[in-house]
Amino acid sequence: xxxxxxxxxxxxxxxxxxxxxxxxxxxxxxxxxxxxxxxxxxxxxxxxxxxxxxxxxxxxxxxxxxxxxxxxxxxxxxxxxxxxxxxxxxxxxxxxxxxxxxxxxxxxxxxxxxxxxxxxxxxxxxxxxxxxxxxxxxxxxxxxxxxxxxxxxxxxxxxxxxxxxxxxxxxxxxxxxxxxxxxxxxxxxxxxxxxxxxxxxxxxxxxxxxxxxxxxxxxxxxxxxxxxxxxxxxxxxxxxxxxxxxxxxxxxxxxxxxxxxxxxxxxxxxxxxxxxxxxxxxxxxxxxxxxxxxxxxxxxxxxxxxxxxxxxxxxxxxxxxxxxxxxxxxxxxxxxxxxxxxxxxxxxxxxxxxxxxxxxxxxxxxxxxxxxxxxxxxxxxxxxxxxxxxxxxxxxxxxxxxxxxxxxxxxxxxxxxxxxxxxxxxxxxxxxxxxxxxxxxxxxxxxxxxxxxxxxxxxxxxxxxxxxxxxxxxxxxxxxxxxxxxxxxxxxxxxxxxxxxxxxxxxxxxxxxxxxxxxxxxxxxxxxxxxxxxxxxxxxxxxxxxxxxxxxxxxxxxxxxxxxxxxxxxxxxxxxxxxxxxxxxxxxxxxxxxxxxxxxxxxxxxxxxxxxxxxxxxxxxxxxxxxxxxxxxxxxxxxxxxxxxxxxxxxxxxxxxxxxxxxxxxxxxxxxxxxxxxxxxxxxxxxxx
Amino acid sequence: xxxxxxxxxxxxxxxxxxxxxxxxxxxxxxxxxxxxxxxxxxxxxxxxxxxxxxxxxxxxxxxxxxxx
Numbered sequence: 001x002x003x004x005x006x007x008x009x010x011x012x013x014x015x016x017x018x019x020x021x022x023x024x025x026x027x028x029x030x031x032x033x034x035x036x037x038x039x040x041x042x043x044x045x046x047x048x049x050x051x052x053x054x055x056x057x058x059x060x061x062x063x064x065x066x067x068x069x070x071x072x073x074x075x076x077x078x079x080x081x082x083x084x085x086x087x088x089x090x091x092x093x094x095x096x097x098x099x100x101x102x103x104x105x106x107x108x109x110x111x112x113x114x115x116x117x118x119x120x121x122x123x124x125x126x127x128x129x130x131x132x133x134x135x136x137x138x139x140x141x142x143x144x145x146x147x148x149x150x151x152x153x154x155x156x157x158x159x160x161x162x163x164x165x166x167x168x169x170x171x172x173x174x175x176x177x178x179x180x181x182x183x184x185x186x187x188x189x190x191x192x193x194x195x196x197x198x199x200x201x202x203x204x205x206x207x208x209x210x211x212x213x214x215x216x217x218x219x220x221x222x223x224x225x226x227x228x229x230x231x232x233x234x235x236x237x238x239x240x241x242x243x244x245x246x247x248x249x250x251x252x253x254x255x256x257x258x259x260x261x262x263x264x265x266x267x268x269x270x271x272x273x274x275x276x277x278x279x280x281x282x283x284x285x286x287x288x289x290x291x292x293x294x295x296x297x298x299x300x301x302x303x304x305x306x307x308x309x310x311x312x313x314x315x316x317x318x319x320x321x322x323x324x325x326x327x328x329x330x331x332x333x334x335x336x337x338x339x340x341x342x343x344x345x346x347x348x349x350x351x352x353x354x355x356x357x358x359x360x361x362x363x364x365x366x367x368x369x370x371x372x373x374x375x376x377x378x379x380x381x382x383x384x385x386x387x388x389x390x391x392x393x394x395x396x397x398x399x400x401x402x403x404x405x406x407x408x409x410x411x412x413x414x415x416x417x418x419x420x421x422x423x424x425x426x427x428x429x430x431x432x433x434x435x436x437x438x439x440x441x442x443x444x445x446x447x448x449x450x451x452x453x454x455x456x457x458x459x460x461x462x463x464x465x466x467x468x469x470x471x472x473x474x475x476x477x478x479x480x481x482x483x484x485x486x487x488x489x490x491x492x493x494x495x496x497x498x499x500x501x502x503x504x505x506x507x508x509x510x511x512x513x514x515x516x517x518x519x520x521x522x523x524x525x526x527x528x529x530x531x532x533x534x535x536x537x538x539x540x541x542x543x544x545x546x547x548x549x550x551x552x553x554x555x556x557x558x559x560x561x562x563x564x565x566x567x568x569x570x571x572x573x574x575x576x577x578x579x580x581x582x583x584x585x586x587x588x589x590x591x592x593x594x595x596x597x598x599x600x601x602x603x604x605x606x607x608x609x610x611x612x613x614x615x616x617x618x619x620x621x622x623x624x625x626x627x628x629x630x631x632x633x634x635x636x637x638x639x640x641x642x643x644x645x646x647x648x649x650x651x652x653x654x655x656x657x658x659x660x661x662x663x664x665x666x667x668x669x670x671x672x673x674x675x676x677x678x679x680x681x682x683x684x685x686x687x688x689x
Numbered sequence: 690x691x692x693x694x695x696x697x698x699x700x701x702x703x704x705x706x707x708x709x710x711x712x713x714x715x716x717x718x719x720x721x722x723x724x725x726x727x728x729x730x731x732x733x734x735x736x737x738x739x740x741x742x743x744x745x746x747x748x749x750x751x752x753x754x755x756x757x
Contacts, residue, residue, distance in 0.1 A: 077721030079748055087708045100757035146752075167753075174757050215739040218710045272750040273743060280755065281710075334757075341756045348752060483755040490751065506751070549757065 017043025048125035082355035100335025123337025124372035127579035133364030139347035176526030195236035283476035307383035322601025331546035336375025340552025381448030388418025396536030431463030488519035604639035
């Protein structure tokens with residue numbers, strides 16, 4: 001295309017983006033169309049990708065197209081293999097995009113649509129996508145080494161160990177909080193429970209099909225699986241209307257939590273082909289299909305956003321989770337803006353498939369932009385609901401009261417209109433007995449999605465759409481749960497292998513059972529506490545997960561900054577250094593507040609002390625008094641865990657700063673572990689077009 | 690002419706989808722085996738489709754493959 005036309009086009013994209021962004025940022029009082037959010041997002045992503053990411057690739061990383069990648073040099077036809085860039089993009093995106101970008105923005109919508117949206121956009125283009133891209137690049141230059149290995153090689157043993165322990169702990173917290181989201185979605189919902197339960201035999205059936213009936217026919221098997229999943233949504237509705245059957249699926253949170261714990265253990269121990277792999281295929285297809293469907297529906301429907309730009313809850317009194325806008329919006333939305341977990345995928349798996357370094361921008365930076373877009377859609381789905389309805393669904397009973405009438409009165413007192421009749425009608429439309437205090441984000445996202453889908457594709461099917469959305473969320477939450485438990489097991493076996501060789505063998509059954517039990521007990525404990533906590537558990541677990549995830553991101557950015565400085569690129573170190581400084585600021589502030597704040601809804605110690613005092617004075621109702629000692633113990637445990645996360649982060653930071661200072665002062669540092677340049681022999685037109 | 694071009698593009702897309710899903714992984718493995726191992730006398734025989742997929746899936750799920 002002619003250079004001038006391109007120039008004018010980019011100016012137009014810039015102007016449109018600025019206009020859309022100022023519309024969503026400056027609008028007050030009137031409702032705003034969701035298309036403005038989409039427009040602002042797409043323009044910002046386009047400009048960031050075309051200019052910032054291209055500049056990082058060319059100047060900061062100095063990507064070299066002539067250099068052979070590990071996939072070419074170490075090609076073994078299995079994990080190391082030059083692969084088409086679109087295929088790698090697909091694999092990478094499917095790996096990084098889990099339930100996180102759907103849940104975080106839904107919870108953060110309590111501050112209004114604006115803070116979360118701005119953080120998703122700015123955080124992704126300046127932080128998250130940069131982190132993913134530079135980690136992918138550095139790992140590619142090191143034969144696909146993992147983040148932990150790179151931290152150990154480039155910064156030192158301390159950094160490497162911190163990354164390893166951090167990863168293990170974040171996994172435990174992540175699985176617990178995701179388990180809680182599923183439990184809250186299934187609580188007293190026979191339709192949701194039976195549909196989610198049906199996904200297990202369906203996955204196993206597909207596993208058997210792919211293993212024994214038609215080995216390796218993944219698409220064929222997945223197509224059958226997706227049809228069965230859709231049928232399970234219909235079957236769930238039938239079970240819900242059948243008085244005899246529905247009682248088998250109508251449960252409290254606690255039995256459901258135990259069921260998930262047993263399931264998690266089984267998934268970690270069973271062979272991958274039977275449950276984990278087929279479930280993952282199904283969840284990937286469902287995820288991609290639903291996200292595309294949601295985008296199409298939003299464009300067709302162009303819904304208005306009903307949530308104010310900013311709510312009064314920026315002062316820290318929010319019902320969904322306690323704490324002020326700063327720093328808690330940045331902790332609540334991790335995935336979608338910046339997620340440390342991505343660095344584990346960008347190092348290790350994806351670099352082994354890259355055919356050419358030139359694809360790093362598209363895969364590393366581009367896939368994160370797409371995940372950020374998913375987060376924007378989740379924000380839209382949450383904020384197109386009437387704010388009163390949104391708060392009624394997401395506020396825990398511990399905050400608004402157990403009875404519908406109390407909850408409605410409380411929410412009305414905040415200035416958000418909602419009535420008991422309205423909520424009853426909504427629950428009836430969605431095929432649920434009640435939608436009050438359905439915390440965790442999944443039910444409100446499902447209501448939002450159902451109303452968007454219902455309005456775009458047929459209103460009579462709201463209950464079906466709702467349970468389809470619940471099934472869609474549950475299926476890949478359970479995939480993360482399965483995969484996470486299994487990875488936790490491997491990590492633990494790896495660590496224990498240093499002390500006892502037999503325990504380190506991944507096929508040694510006693511070790512498999514022992515390590516799986518420890519991992520399941522770890523997240524099972526937090527899930528159990530989350531379920532018995534009258535404040536909904538999400539209030540505690542989600543910030544803890546956010547802090548852990550951002551800590552991991554900070555470790556990844558430490559490694560990247562350290563490598564840049566060691567490579568003599570001090571003048572570009574701000575590219576990773578600035579997001580790192582921001583992450584250190586928010587995680588440290590959030591951790592400080594979570595531990596030491598006097599606000600009982602924020603500070604762990606304050607909450608523990610408050611509960612102890614009330615328990616001693618006999619002020620607690622009997623059911624709360626019974627669980628109070630466990631909750632007090634848990635608050636203390638969470639406080640120490642948070643302190644541990646922050647200590648870990650600062651140790652790695654200091655370690656990195658020492659390495660940088662020594663390098664700048666001309667003192668010896670650990671040698672750079674980049675593999676020497678080899679000329680690419682690959683005629684890679686076939687893998688790159 | 691146009692029809693040919695569209696068919697070519699569609700075939701290409703189908704090929705990508707097969708790669709993405711893993712349907713063509715075994716064919717790729719066989720190709721790799723033929724290119725790199727078949728020429729040597731003591732080369733091991735290529736795995737059967739069933740055994741290859743078991744190995745492929747086990748390997749795919751060793752390590753961190755799914756995120757939040």
